Amino acid sequence: MTAMTTATTTTTAPGTTGLPSLGPEGTALLRLLDDTFESWGVQAGARSMTMPPLLPAADLARLDYYDNFPHQAVVAAPLNLDVRETSEFCPDTGCFPCDALEPAALGLPSASCYAVYIDHQGRPAADDELVTVVGWCFRKEDHYEGLRRQLGFRMREIVAIGTREHAEQHLATFTRRINAFAEALDLPLSREAACDPFFDKGSSKAVLQRLTPVKHEFLYEDLAIASVNTHRNFFGDRCEIPLASGGGPAFTSCVAFGLERWLSALTRRHGSWGAATAAVLRANAAGPAI
Template sequence: MEANGLAYLPAGEARLLRHLDDMFERWGIGVGAEPVIGAPLLPVAKLAKLDYYQNFPHQALVVNALDLERRPQGQDACAIEAFPPEQLQSAEIALPSATCYAVYLGMEGTSLPGNTLITLVGRCFRREERYTGLRRLLGFHMREIVALGEQEFVEEHIDRFSSRILQFAEALDLPLRKEAATDPFFDGEGPRALLQRIAPVKYEFLAGDLAIASVNKHRNFFGERCDIQLADSGRPVFTSCVAFGLERWLAVLHDRYGDWAAADEAVAKADQALASAAPTEGTSHAV
């Protein structure tokens, strides 16, 4: 099924994915992040308010309910390969392409007592021109650690985890490089795009040509669009996030170590080696 971007993970792969996700979650909790669960699907109208369909129409996937009066019935219903548009109701629900959208929309209209860290894992979906094993999937897991608060706080969040990711890769003996990338939340042609080229706000961590993690600064974009404020000042929050594409980590670790058991053991050793250096500082007020 991987040719369609849909992967089944047997025991070895599933065990390593859970190991990685537990570790990344622990990284967040170690600096004060509160684990939460985001909505699995999001309203199209809410994502549109975040310029999603302007910036990423090529990745967008939406969900339609069947039109019960026009759906195939009888013998025809046993040979369905696809539903044509006339057999579907309007699409009002979206499949998210990144985990953090559920955070900003879930916290819409709230006032935070102070700098806040939260962490969550989500199923994400992206329409791609092609799919390649676990390296590029239609549906995949993304763990994120999200910061909301003052500008200095969210920028320190990015710096802290950029170092942590590179230290972990070194402990794994996994060649990894950090490169500036295009910010997915900013328009590609407007003044914000110019500012992004002058002062990059997204960096990817690449193993070969594959990005397996990223750090993203959004300035106060989501704070303004989702009306998330700091209680003491009434100002929109600044936000940043650290993201891990879990199946992509599986792919590069299997390439590096040759089998799932060896990759899992390497992760355990690298995690243990870095345990004493894990970031524990922070003054977040988790929600």
């Protein structure tokens, strides 16, 4: 059934900052979901890893991040203490002026998987590597809306690195897993092709992407809560990740879950934190193996 959600969040300026908080029930459900998705990866053979919350902007630039996603990019910089007396925080605007900051050399990534590719830079990969991570992600948006659209949110990813066949099979396996889980949750999802510009817009790879989409999203109503993404050998090439068995740069793919968006979808569908949590527990108990 579909019901009006009774789930609540709190934030200083509702709908404007994109930084809502979660109470105990929402926090418990988020942890349950993350444990669920992490267990899927571990069952498939993934290594659980912890990645840094920020990345060198130079590394993200090398991956064309600021060319492909400039509208989402958020960067960080320390205060310039040399000008502190003449350039201070302004209470009226709620901001530090630009000249109060040192150069912004740190990037806040919009997806968890970037750190995985950077971490694997220069190291030969096996044909069938899997890694799972959860991380804080950041996206500048033209507007924010509760748990549906946030400036800062958590994303669990299961990343494949290896041969083309391994990367493709990874997405096929987890597409089935997501569909089965959604059915057990009584959460009707639609699967739609989307476009992430991982490749130079004028390149032959970009033309191929238009013919064969590299990203499919799983939507509840109009909200994308999960995606499966293939990058071919783009990150393997840019991060110099060779296959240990030979044959050129590794291929990569990833499965991504926006945790707060799952909270939004589940509470909208089931009506309350308690009902949503019970639905996840039932689905886990009856869940199929990969």
